[in-house]
Amino acid sequence: MNKLSIKLGTVFFLIIFGLETFMFFFLHSALVDSRVEEELTSLQARGNSHSSILEKQFNEDTISHVTLMESEANTDVVITNIAGPILDSSVPSKDIIEYLEKSVSDIPREGQIVEDNWKEESFISTVSPIEINGQTMGFVYMFQNTESIHSLIERLNDHFLLTGFIAISLTFIIIIILSKALVNPLIKMKEATFKISKGDFSVSLPKTGKDELGDLAESIQLLADDLNYLKQERNDFLASISHELRTPLTYIKGYTDIVHRRNLSIEDRDKYLTIILEETHRLSDLIKDLFDLAKIDKNSFVIQKKLIDLTDFVFKIEQKFTPAFLEKNMSLVVECPNNLYLTADPSRLEQIIFNLLDNAIKYSAPGDKTTLTVSSKKHDVHIRIADNGKGIPAEDIPYIFNRFYRVEKSRSRALGGTGMGLAIVRELVLAHGGTITVHSEEKKGTEFEIIFKGAEKR
Structure with missing residues (x-):
């Protein structure tokens, strides 16, 4: 039993x-x-x-x-x-x-x-x-x-006994069939959950219909797919972080040995020390990004919201970033209406826009233009950052918010990114209850649009 x-x-x-x-x-x-x-x-x-x-x-x-x-x-x-x-x-x-x-x-x-x-x-x-x-x-x-x-009465009893025997036999057969039909999907689900508990997420459950069993099978299948995705993400994350940490440490160790053991000219010594300093900054930035993501994952990332005057806020960002664009012979155009307010964390909102503007600089050529536009629609704040740079290939767009994902793997170190900037941007936007979308075409440019709820006009 x-x-x-x-x-x-x-x-x-x-x-x-x-x-x-x-x-x-x-x-x-x-x-x-x-x-x-x-x-x-x-x-x-x-x-x-x-x-x-x-x-x-x-x-x-x-x-x-x-x-x-x-x-x-x-x-x-x-x-x-x-x-x-x-x-x-x-x-x-x-x-x-x-x-x-x-x-x-x-x-x-x-x-x-x-x-x-x-x-x-x-x-x-x-x-x-x-x-x-x-x-x-x-x-x-x-x-x-x-x-x-x-x-x-005896004839009637005989008929009733025969009818009862047939009814009970059919009932027994039908119950066996129904019990098997009901239990077999549960047995498959049990086997699937056992495989999942052992770390094997490659399970496939058949569709049993649009009922409670079907919903349960679909939920288990979704769980297995999500766990498989998370396992792959974890493996990719560990592989990426190992590579990202090993590379600057290798540079730092190698050039430190050179500076320490050899008699170098002042020019060579300064060159190697500059490389060591750059790799140290790169390592520091990577660790900072990792700490930020760890805080977000643990829900210990504190968002301290307050009322922000977006006109003044965007003007300060323009002042900070205009020199960087001019240095690369690029232009930054800022558009924001007066008396528009948003309740958000100023430092985190600045971090979001800085990351997106920094990407616009990295993936644009001299003479290109980047536009930062702020507007309000139906009590929502829309922030658009658009450039006419090299754009993102269509096959890469679904993955650009993944951690350590880079569109140009070969140029990643030259461009100086850790591959976590957009991942942090998305998490910060979600932490504010907002949404972020991207539209891009190769050789035509990229546009990021962020939507926050709760626009105020005064």
Whole structure:
């Protein structure tokens, strides 16, 4: 009884068997009672018919005729006068005398039932009065042997037993099929969850329909896919971080050994120390980004929101970044309406825009233009950063917000990025309850759009 299919099948079988047994007994009892009542009604009607004939001609010939008719039928008749003596009978008097004694004197015009106990008695019986000119002249007793009723009940029992056997057999077969159909998907789900618990996320569950089992299978499949994705992400993350940490450390160690062990000219010494300093800054930036992502993942990243005057905020960003664009012979155009406010963390919002503007500088050529546009629509703040640089290939766009993902792997170190800037941007935007989207075409440029809720105008 440890298998779910056996438990379910047993419970279903007991419930259905109990219901079928109750219904069969109820139906059997109702049919038997109905059949016996029909026999008594028919017997009473036959007696009333005989009494009607005798009321017209109550003489020996008519009495003999009635008795003769019943002697050929499966019923019997006994005709008595008002005093009680038997005038004629189609059945031996010794067999029915006890039933005549049960009759009462006050018999209604439509007659009455004398004996209806078919289970224990030999006969069922009715009586009908013979009334002539308002006076009762005698009685017509009708008898039917209960053997015919018992025979009928036995045939009915046989039919019920056969029907019950077929019904129970079909019920048993259907329950087995349904139990298997219900349990098999659960067994597959159990096997899938066992594989997941062992770290094997390559499971595939069939669709079982649009029901609770189907929803459960879909949820397990989604869980397996997500865990498989997270496992792959973790492996990629560990591989990437190992590479990112190893590279600057290798540079720092190698050039430090050169500076330490060799007699170098001041020019060479300064060159190597500059490289060591750059790699140290790169390593410091990487560790800072990793700490930021770790805080975000642990939900310990604090967002301290306050009301920001976006006009003044964007003007300060323009002042800070314009020299960097001019140095690369690029232009930065800023557009922001007056009296527009947003509730956000100023330092984190600045970090978001700085990262996107920094990417615009890295992936644009001299003479290109970058536009920072701030606007409001339906109480939302829209921040767009668009450039006409080299753009992002279509196959890379779905992955640019992944950690350590770089569009140009070969130029990543030359461009100085860690591959985590856009990942941090997305997490910061989500932490503010906003959304970020990207539209890009190669050799035409890239546009990032950030939408924050809660714009205010004053």
